[in-house]
Structure formats: C-alpha cells, structure tokens
Amino acid sequence: MSPNEPRVWLLMTAVAVVGSNSLALSPILADVARDLGAAPTAVARASAAYGGGTALSALTLARLVDRIGAERALAIGLAALALALLGSAAAVSWPTLALAQAAAGGAAGIILPATYALATAGPPERQAATLGRVLTGWAVSLVAGVPLAALVAELASWRASYVALAALLVPLLLGIGWAPARSGAGSRDAPSLRSALMRPGILPLLVVCLLFMTAFYGVYAYLGDHARRALDLDAARAGLIALAYGIGFGLGMLADPFIDRVGVARLFPPTLVAMALIYAALIPGAETFPTLLTLAASWGLVNHVGLTILVARLSRAGGAAVGTVLALNSAVSYLGALLGAGLFGLLYDAAGFAALAGAAALLLAAAAAVAMAGSTSFRRRTAPGPIS
Numbered sequence: 001m002s003p004n005e006p007r008v009w010l011l012m013t014a015v016a017v018v019g020s021n022s023l024a025l026s027p028i029l030a031d032v033a034r035d036l037g038a039a040p041t042a043v044a045r046a047s048a049a050y051g052g053g054t055a056l057s058a059l060t061l062a063r064l065v066d067r068i069g070a071e072r073a074l075a076i077g078l079a080a081l082a083l084a085l086l087g088s089a090a091a092v093s094w095p096t097l098a099l100a101q102a103a104a105g106g107a108a109g110i111i112l113p114a115t116y117a118l119a120t121a122g123p124p125e126r127q128a129a130t131l132g133r134v135l136t137g138w139a140v141s142l143v144a145g146v147p148l149a150a151l152v153a154e155l156a157s158w159r160a161s162y163v164a165l166a167a168l169l170v171p172l173l174l175g176i177g178w179a180p181a182r183s184g185a186g187s188r189d190a191p192s193l194r195s196a197l198m199r200p201g202i203l204p205l206l207v208v209c210l211l212f213m214t215a216f217y218g219v220y221a222y223l224g225d226h227a228r229r230a231l232d233l234d235a236a237r238a239g240l241i242a243l244a245y246g247i248g249f250g251l252g253m254l255a256d257p258f259i260d261r262v263g264v265a266r267l268f269p270p271t272l273v274a275m276a277l278i279y280a281a282l283i284p285g286a287e288t289f290p291t292l293l294t295l296a297a298s299w300g301l302v303n304h305v306g307l308t309i310l311v312a313r314l315s316r317a318g319g320a321a322v323g324t325v326l327a328l329n330s331a332v333s334y335l336g337a338l339l340g341a342g343l344f345g346l347l348y349d350a351a352g353f354a355a356l357a358g359a360a361a362l363l364l365a366a367a368a369a370v371a372m373a374g375s376t377s378f379r380r381r382t383a384p385g386p387i388s
Contacts, residue, residue, distance in 0.1 A: 200317065244293045279357050310329075
C-alpha cells in the first residue's frame, strides 16, 4: 500500500474519528452534565468507561482481526462505533452515556488493530511512511476533530457533536466496503493471546509500549494544569499547548520516509532517548510559555516517530498473529493511560510537576534500554529489508 492511496486517507480518518471521540467529552463536559442533570465528575466516568471498553475489547476480541481478516473486522468496528456514537447522542443519563461510550470503546478495540494491520500490510520499504500517515489521524483529532466537535456543541448541542462524528463514519464504511481486500480473508486457526505473546520479541516491545504510554499519559494529563498554575494562563492559552503537540505530531509524518531508509530497529533506541531528554527538559522548560510551546511541538514530533516505529516493529514481529499482537498493543496502551493518570496524579499531588517529568524521563530511559537490548536479536530474527 502506498502512503498516497485513497485507502490510507480512509484509515487515517478512521483513527481521527476514534481519537476525536476519546477526547471530545472534556471540552463539553459542563454542557453534558447540565443537560443530563448530573455532576461533571459523574459524567466524566463515561471517559473511564470508554477506556475500559477499549482495553477489554482488545483483549477479548483480539483474534477477530486475524480470524476474519482486517477489512471485515474494520467494517464491523466502524459500524459498531457509529451505533455507539448515536447511542451517546441519545443518552438520557450519565449511566446510559457511560454504557454507550463503553460500547464505543469496544468498537475502538477492533478498529485500531485492524487499521494498523492494514497500514503495515504493504511493502517493507514503504511501511513506516504508510503507517505514519495513518497515525497522523491522532494529530488530526487533536488539532481539528476536538475543536470542531466543541464548536458544533456550542452552535447546536453536545448531542449534535456525536451525531456529526457518526456521520463521518458513513463514507468510511462505504470506502472500506467497496475497496478490494488487501490482507486476506483471515484464518479459522487464528493464534491465541498466549501464543502471540510467546512470539520472539513481542513481550519486550509490549514492555516498551507500557513504559512509553504510562509516561505520555502521565505527563499529558497534568501538563495543562501545571502550566495554568505556574504561568497564570487562561483556558484558551493553555489549549495552545495541546495544539502545539498536535502540530508537532502531524509534522512527524515528514520523518517517516527517513525511518524506512534507516530502519526501525536502528532508530528505536535513540528515539526513546530523545523522548527521555524532552521529558527532562520540561522540568525547567515548563516555566516559560514560549519554551513550553516549543517543547510540546518537539514532544509531538518525537512521539510520532516513536509510535510509528513501535507499531511497525510489533507488526513485523507479529507475523501471522499481527492482528492479535496489535490488539495487545491497544490493551497495553490503555493500561498505560490508566497507570499514567492514576500513579502520576499521586506523584503530582505529592511532589509537583518536576518530579512527574523526571519520572517520565526515567521510564523512557528504561524503555530505551529494553529496546537497545532487543535490537540486535530483532534484526537477526527478521528477514532482510530496509525496515529491519
């Protein structure tokens, strides 16, 4: 698959819709709470339900992508997400909203591994470029999806924002349905979770994923609050931090052809080290607004490269179990989100942002050590090619 094929743009849009839904509740939380007659903290449980649904789906339905094929699994996931979004729009209480968002998470647990499997199914020499284009959907959700959903909620209602996201899935379903299959019809003998975990190189990569995501979500969750307190920012200026991160993540797409030329195994450890240095730089850098914006953009760019490499390596090491392995990646990512928001919150309350950023730097240094230890054996186990 070429990075410029229409299918790649469809896959990127699917990721953007998933990302927009996962982030859209935060800016409209007060409106939703007022309309449903509930406390904002109660409505926020819908986000937790979404994350739990995604992780549970990734674990329990992990074999679906390998069993029925990535195209069919993606179509099922997109249809389920559309129904869940309409259910969210029709919610009459916070428990019904949480239930609908849990269903949306269940759909995302299928959509993400199926999308990544399709993106990495092409020639190795174009794998990172194609995957990087698809992963840019996360940046689109930050830069465009969430602000547009908030605007729709402001002009119409919060329910309309969920309807609009569901409407975006209709052309995606048509595009995926009409496109020829690219990853086969699947296999009745799809691998189990245990056999996928036992494949060479998978467990260390999942450890790296857990460290990577715990650090990211731990810092991202509290960076805005720290900036508002330390720099006396209003909500609009604090929102520019997320915008800078999203722009940097999108610009990371320009580095994807370089990843293909140099190879993911060779670039992975230095990329993780660079990320550790950025977290360390946030300790003094978060005290001035221009420096913070620069670091946020750099953070987004390096995170794009790191995530592209991580998913490419998991896909390559997954072999016939690629769908199951990428579903495990989604489950571990959401476990990292849970640990990051929870454990780093305790650290933030006890010792402040500097301790939090320092802990993230240590986690990425540990991830770099794990990646470095596995690079040589990974190259020895995989077939020759520019990606390895």
